[in-house]
Amino acid sequence: RVIGPSLGQLNIEKGLLSVLLGLGLVLVAAAIYYKLFGLVADIALVFNLILLVAVLSLFQATLTMPGIAGIVLTLGMAIDANVLICERIREEMRNGSTPLASIRAGYEKAWATILDANVTHLLAATGLMIFASGSIRGFAITLGVGILTSMFTSVTATHAITALIHGGRKLKTLSV
Template sequence: YYHLFGVFSSIALSFNLLLLVAILSMLQATLTLPGMAAVALTLGMAIDANVLINERIREELREGMSPQAAIHAGYDRAWATILDSNVTSLIAGLALLAFGSGPVRGFAVVHVIGILTSMFSAVFFSRGIVNLWYGRKKKLKTVSIGTVWKPKAKGELVSDAG
């Protein structure tokens, strides 16, 4: 659906999972069933962040920005939404950690670490991949992010596949 940006998102998601498992391994944490549920929640939050970024880039392209400017503005403008949703989830995780016991605390530990790795991988790692791929080209004509719908003069939609 997002063409090359979907591949970048998948790579960032894989990096997020690898980073989360590495941190849990360094902490010598035992992954229990509640911990696995927290991993699933973490991956969902990371997917959401990548979708927000990709849709924001599409919106910027729809408004007529150049591809480089759309990528830059898309990441910058999606950051506030991603930060807000992740901080809210982080607060809930910290509350579970503080007031929970047993399996709830295990869930909370994995959840808190996962939210932090999710924010890092979605915003910084995926942006790094995009900059590596598109950054060397002096002037981009198009980016591979799927169909961008542009409104016509009388309210009709025109597809600009890219």
């Protein structure tokens, strides 16, 4: 009934709550479904969110509803990359590969799909950055930065964590 400055603040608070609630649900689902690899994906997803907010802070970006939407989309894309990797690892295990070979092949085979999806999103975000203005441009900037951070965390960070956990050990099975 009343439109004032508190309405924008309320929307931001609800947007942040939705990000945190969605993030929490995704973290729980990944941990339950993918076990240890889900926990690794969870660590990377939280690191991605921290890295994204840090980069946006460097640009002194103002958090708006479209920016929050860009963050939510980034988190969804980041967990999607980890789902692709985990499913490829499972596929390799079903085909009889050793656990370490399955991990290596899982990352290698998922890479092309992850790169394709992220480059496509980055092109769309770049188009929006160039041709849009205002809040749409803010969404595009957040999405573009998020794509770059998620490429780093979803592939490089999870691979490094997985190598720390499993590297140099004789494994009979994987928790994936």
